[in-house]
Amino acid sequence: MDSFHLPMIIVITHLINLFCLIILIRSGIQILYDHPKLYWTDHTSDENWWIRFGKKQQPKDKLWTARDEAESPPKRTLALPAAQDFLGAGRHWHFVAAIIWTITGAVYIGFMLITGEWSRLIPTSWEVFPEAINVMGQYLTLNIPPEGATYNALQQITYALIVFVLAPLQILTGLAMSPALIGRFPKYLVLFGGRRQVARSLHFLAMIGFSLFILVHITITMGLHFYSSVGLFVSGNADMDFAKALTLFLIIAILILAFNIWATLFTLRNPIKLRSTLIKFYTPVLRFLFGGLKSNQKYSKKDISPFFRVNGYPPKTDEYQELRKNHFEDYRLKVFGMVENPLELSLKDIKSIEKQTQVTLHNCIQGWSGVAEWSGAPTREILKLCKPTKGAKYAVFHCFDVYADGYPYYSSVRTSDLKDDQTMLAYEMNGEDLPLNYGDPIRVRVENKVGYKSAKWVKAIEFTDDYSKIGRGRGGYREDTLLFNWEGSI
Ligand SMILES: Nc1nc2c(c(=O)[nH]1)N[C@H]1C(S)=C(S)[C@@H](COP(=O)(O)O)O[C@H]1N2
Numbered sequence: 001m002d003s004f005h006l007p008m009i010i011v012i013t014h015l016i017n018l019f020c021l022i023i024l025i026r027s028g029i030q031i032l033y034d035h036p037k038l039y040w041t042d043h044t045s046d047e048n049w050w051i052r053f054g055k056k057q058q059p060k061d062k063l064w065t066a067r068d069e070a071e072s073p074p075k076r077t078l079a080l081p082a083a084q085d086f087l088g089a090g091r092h093w094h095f096v097a098a099i100i101w102t103i104t105g106a107v108y109i110g111f112m113l114i115t116g117e118w119s120r121l122i123p124t125s126w127e128v129f130p131e132a133i134n135v136m137g138q139y140l141t142l143n144i145p146p147e148g149a150t151y152n153a154l155q156q157i158t159y160a161l162i163v164f165v166l167a168p169l170q171i172l173t174g175l176a177m178s179p180a181l182i183g184r185f186p187k188y189l190v191l192f193g194g195r196r197q198v199a200r201s202l203h204f205l206a207m208i209g210f211s212l213f214i215l216v217h218i219t220i221t222m223g224l225h226f227y228s229s230v231g232l233f234v235s236g237n238a239d240m241d242f243a244k245a246l247t248l249f250l251i252i253a254i255l256i257l258a259f260n261i262w263a264t265l266f267t268l269r270n271p272i273k274l275r276s277t278l279i280k281f282y283t284p285v286l287r288f289l290f291g292g293l294k295s296n297q298k299y300s301k302k303d304i305s306p307f308f309r310v311n312g313y314p315p316k317t318d319e320y321q322e323l324r325k326n327h328f329e330d331y332r333l334k335v336f337g338m339v340e341n342p343l344e345l346s347l348k349d350i351k352s353i354e355k356q357t358q359v360t361l362h363n364c365i366q367g368w369s370g371v372a373e374w375s376g377a378p379t380r381e382i383l384k385l386c387k388p389t390k391g392a393k394y395a396v397f398h399c400f401d402v403y404a405d406g407y408p409y410y411s412s413v414r415t416s417d418l419k420d421d422q423t424m425l426a427y428e429m430n431g432e433d434l435p436l437n438y439g440d441p442i443r444v445r446v447e448n449k450v451g452y453k454s455a456k457w458v459k460a461i462e463f464t465d466d467y468s469k470i471g472r473g474r475g476g477y478r479e480d481t482l483l484f485n486w487e488g489s490i
């Protein structure tokens with residue numbers, strides 16, 4: 001066998017790549033199970049998925065919510081951390097790993113291009129296809145082709161597909177999950193037939209592709225070329241002293257395994273600490289990519305979804321029941337805190353503000369979506385009326401619904417988000433008064449954020465320079481309980 005050397009940069013990026021892919025796949029499974037259904041259209045219902053995991057069935061005769069559909073990944077899957085309601089934690093791991101993985105990939109490709117190494121990877125003639133079939137036949141008949149300095153045709157095609165097709169696809173489909181990005185640039189979705197759910201489904205299929213590749217790749221390299229592979233893997237030198245190579249190899253394998261066990265246990269035991277640590281790392285990236293993207297959605301009436309999921313049960317408090325019984329005659333939306341003009345707006349006051357109508361895509365952080373038409377008062381008009389003071393960095397929406405833990409729902413955004421053209425206080429959905437389940441009498445629509453920011457049954461808006469004294473201090477009920485990040489832009 002002719003021996004060859006791999007440059008150290010390739011050895012290191014390969015190792016980081018493997019490490020990140022394991023975290024990405026494990027946290028990806030956790031994320032998937034929070035809404036374990038995949039679709040080809042942006043209308044999602046309990047029936048129109050093309051594949052589903054888990055086993056929960058929703059009742060036909062009474063209201064259920066999207067949170068009721070969340071499941072725990074089976075313990076024997078490799079999910080990180082494989083527990084119910086750890087969507088927030090799964091996402092923290094996923095974003096951190098995705099960022100490191102992308103940077104590593106860029107370094108790897110940059111290095112390949114600069115050094116000319118790419119020529120070993122990228123097929124340069126059509127001959128590669130018949131030749132690959134030939135090689136495939138050799139593998140299948142166990143006439144193992146020799147390993148060498150040039151990759152064989154099958155390796156070339158597979159590696160090139162992984163690096164130049166599957167990896168970019170995974171990044172593009174991942175970015176398509178951001179309501180901020182696709183709200184600002186709806187054309188981005190043209191790549192996926194105009195549908196975010198197509199991107200989500202492809203993101204899943206590409207994950208399966210990566211998983212299969214890893215399995216086959218490890219089987220072939222380790223199973224068929226064990227001695228040289230171990231050396232190549234740890235040092236880039238196939239002829240490295242085998243005892244040394246194997247020792248290093250075992251150390252690396254144990255470290256990766258230990259890290260994954262530690263990550264799982266730490267996530268389960270210290271989810272709050274985990275959140276505060278990991279969001280520090282990726283929040284600046286979210287802000288850089290998605291901060292300040294204004295929603296620019298122009299769906300049409302014919303795009304409206306026949307079924308629109310509900311998340312959050314309508315309020316049961318006496319206060320709310322009384323108001324509703326009286327058709328919200330006595331409802332007053334309180335606008336208070338750091339404002340020059342505190343307000344108490346009746347429904348009539350709100351409806352006297354210039355009415356705006358928009359058809360938009362709602363993206364729940366869990367994965368489902370739906371298109372609806374919303375009409376209401378743009379929040380930029382509310383800002384003109386209440387005049388937040390200089391330091392009023394955040395707008396907090398307080399809601400009527402009180403959860404079983406005794407805390408009412410709330411969410412918050414930057415005051416500047418209220419200037420977005422499509423952020424509004426909605427009082428109509430699809431041309432009718434806002435139905436009970438969707439936020440009667442007033443809900444917020446924040447169209448460049450995931451769904452949990454769009455508070456329903458809004459009671460008051462508070463302007464503040466610091467949300468840490470509200471609720472449990474993380475800026476929203478979902479952030480407090482499911483430990484979501486606060487940005488909500490993906
Ligand atoms: N008051 C209140 N607002 C809420 C929620 C809630 O539980 N209570 N759930 C949020 C979540 S997670 C989502 S996805 C959307 C769902 O909106 P929909 O029920 O109109 O589909 O509402 C958001 N606003």
Ligand SMILES: [Mo]
Nearest residue numbers: 364365451452
């Ligand atoms: Mo949601």
